[in-house]
Amino acid sequence: MLGDRKPRKRQAEVTDLDLVPIMNMFLVIIPFLLISASFFHLRAINTTVPVLSSKAESGPVQSTAKVTVIVQLEETGITVSAMSDEVDEQTLRGFETVIAKEGTGRYAMDRLSSFLQGIKTSYPLSDTVIIMPGDTIVYETIIRAMDVARNTGETQLFPNVVISGKVG
Amino acid sequence: MALGRSRRRSRQTDIPKLQLTSMMDMFTILLIFLLVSFSKDVVTMKIDGKIQLPKSAAQADYQDTVRLVVSENTVWLGSQAVAKVQGGRVVGLDPENLEGSVLYQRLKECKSAISRSQDPAVDKDLVLFLCDKRLSFKTINGIIKTAGMAGFPNFQFGVLKQ
Numbered sequence: 001m002l003g004d005r006k007p008r009k010r011q012a013e014v015t016d017l018d019l020v021p022i023m024n025m026f027l028v029i030i031p032f033l034l035i036s037a038s039f040f041h042l043r044a045i046n047t048t049v050p051v052l053s054s055k056a057e058s059g060p061v062q063s064t065a066k067v068t069v070i071v072q073l074e075e076t077g078i079t080v081s082a083m084s085d086e087v088d089e090q091t092l093r094g095f096e097t098v099i100a101k102e103g104t105g106r107y108a109m110d111r112l113s114s115f116l117q118g119i120k121t122s123y124p125l126s127d128t129v130i131i132m133p134g135d136t137i138v139y140e141t142i143i144r145a146m147d148v149a150r151n152t153g154e155t156q157l158f159p160n161v162v163i164s165g166k167v168g
Numbered sequence: 169m170a171l172g173r174s175r176r177r178s179r180q181t182d183i184p185k186l187q188l189t190s191m192m193d194m195f196t197i198l199l200i201f202l203l204v205s206f207s208k209d210v211v212t213m214k215i216d217g218k219i220q221l222p223k224s225a226a227q228a229d230y231q232d233t234v235r236l237v238v239s240e241n242t243v244w245l246g247s248q249a250v251a252k253v254q255g256g257r258v259v260g261l262d263p264e265n266l267e268g269s270v271l272y273q274r275l276k277e278c279k280s281a282i283s284r285s286q287d288p289a290v291d292k293d294l295v296l297f298l299c300d301k302r303l304s305f306k307t308i309n310g311i312i313k314t315a316g317m318a319g320f321p322n323f324q325f326g327v328l329k330q
Binding site for chain 1: 185188189191192195198199202203205206207221222224225226227228229230231296299300301302303304305306308309312313315316321322323324325326327328329
């Protein structure tokens, strides 16, 4: 009986795992990953500034009308208007609005988004928005306005953003 | 007595085993964190520590050919400081004479250097613009205009992923 018990005791002994090779592997992988780690994910918004051109645009003529939306960022709120060579003035006046700041002093970007969606629905080929910030408007607000003007959710609104100071 | 001594000596010469389990746990957590932040195109940018970039939903990748960085105190072109920002205005940047500024001269030099590039993938009219989110449009407008006049009408506004 005693002879039977001895081998059982040996089997029940807990054997320590040799973790040293795994540790070595970790010590190699971790410096490599530390070098390749990026803690800030930088992205970009493409935009242009108006420039003087010496030659006329020679692109293909679109049969469907396009409008260019102008978003003016001011201290009191946002003024939206539209311009086009192909649409009559009365129709364009329908796209003019002033979106006042919310009670908290924040810009009503949701209302701006809805309004721009309306213009995009009326003229789906339109792709350009001109953003005209006032002198006191901070850069963060400009970027937020750009975000709203370019996309709403998954829908693309006006991907071509031009930034311009006010004239006069 | 002799037996007792020899037993004590053998206990003293036992090599103590390292307890690696807790270290393994730590390394595993570290490994997972680093795997998540792994990026195949890491770019190291040395910019003013005080700069706060705005956050945006933009997804586009950037092209880092000419980099213009505007912090609360300094305007950098690449790694070179080209102007100071004091009281919300860029020192040495006269709105009536933008072409006379150091920034314009440096940008012109960059433009002529890039124009010689044969790489078709490089947009020669593009500037990566990194600007502090607290700065007003009055401050950055002059810089944007100067860049436009120097031959860089296309901008990429650098933002942090939301």
